[in-house]
Amino acid sequence: MENIIRTLRAEQGWSQAALAERLDVSRQSVNAIETGKYDPSLPLAFAIARIFGKSIEEVFKDPATPEPAEKAAE
Amino acid sequence: MAQLGFNAAHRRYKRLFWPTTVLYVAVCIGGAFLINKETSPLWMTSTVAILTALPLVLMMWAILRHQAETDEYTRLRQLKAIARGAVITISAIWVVGSFQLWEVIPGINVFWFGPFFFLAYGLGNCWDSLTGKTV
Structure with a gap:
């Protein structure tokens, strides 16, 4: 699953460790989620979205789901 | 827990x-x-x-x-490491046990499988890092 956590984190000026501290997970967890090597559970995905004041759909993107523009073209 | x-x-x-x-x-x-x-x-x-x-x-x-x-990711990594450590240790027990059963080697103290498990567990923990995989 793709996500924009790295961008959102950079906007806030947070390190991976700082975000991990806020989420109460390990820094390795944040790194694995950011790089797409690990897909978080729904509660953790909600917690991540909540921290950045976004919805889950804004933070995470399913590569199999077409973009709204692509959908409209169909 | x-x-x-x-x-x-x-x-x-x-x-x-x-x-x-x-x-x-x-x-x-x-x-x-x-x-x-x-x-x-x-x-x-x-x-x-x-x-x-x-x-x-x-x-x-x-x-x-x-x-x-x-947390969930650390749990996943730990469980994988424990599973790898257990599989390596149990495999070693089977191999060494078979050698002992057929009297190829003399008896080895069961105690040593404990430290062996911790070694295998440690290697299991490092496995993803060594192979470049995270999950």
Whole structure:
């Protein structure tokens, strides 16, 4: 699953460790989620979205789901 | 064991890990000074044996508790490491046991499979990093 956590984190000026501290997970967890090597559970995905004041759909993107523009073209 | 999150689980793990490590080292050193295998009474050697095993059992329980209480990704990594360590250790037990069964090699103390498990568990923990995989 793709996500924009790295961008959102950079906007806030947070390190991976700082975000991990806020989420109460390990820094390795944040790194694995950011790089797409690990897909978080729904509660953790909600917690991540909540921290950045976004919805889950804004933070995470399913590569199999077409973009709204692509959908409209169909 | 309820999920506490990474920080609280890690603190609880360290609070049990360090005293048990100190106890284990103290018992090993103390036992080596106290026990003479030929002259020491059975109750004394039995007590030292139990005191040696107790911190190790506590440590195993601490590992189990930590994986239950920590965050989901750390739990996944720990469970994979424990599974790899267990598979390597059990495989070694089968191989060594078969050699012993057919009297190819003499008896090996079962005790050594304990440290072997910790070694295999440690390697299991490093496996993803070594192979470049995260999950």
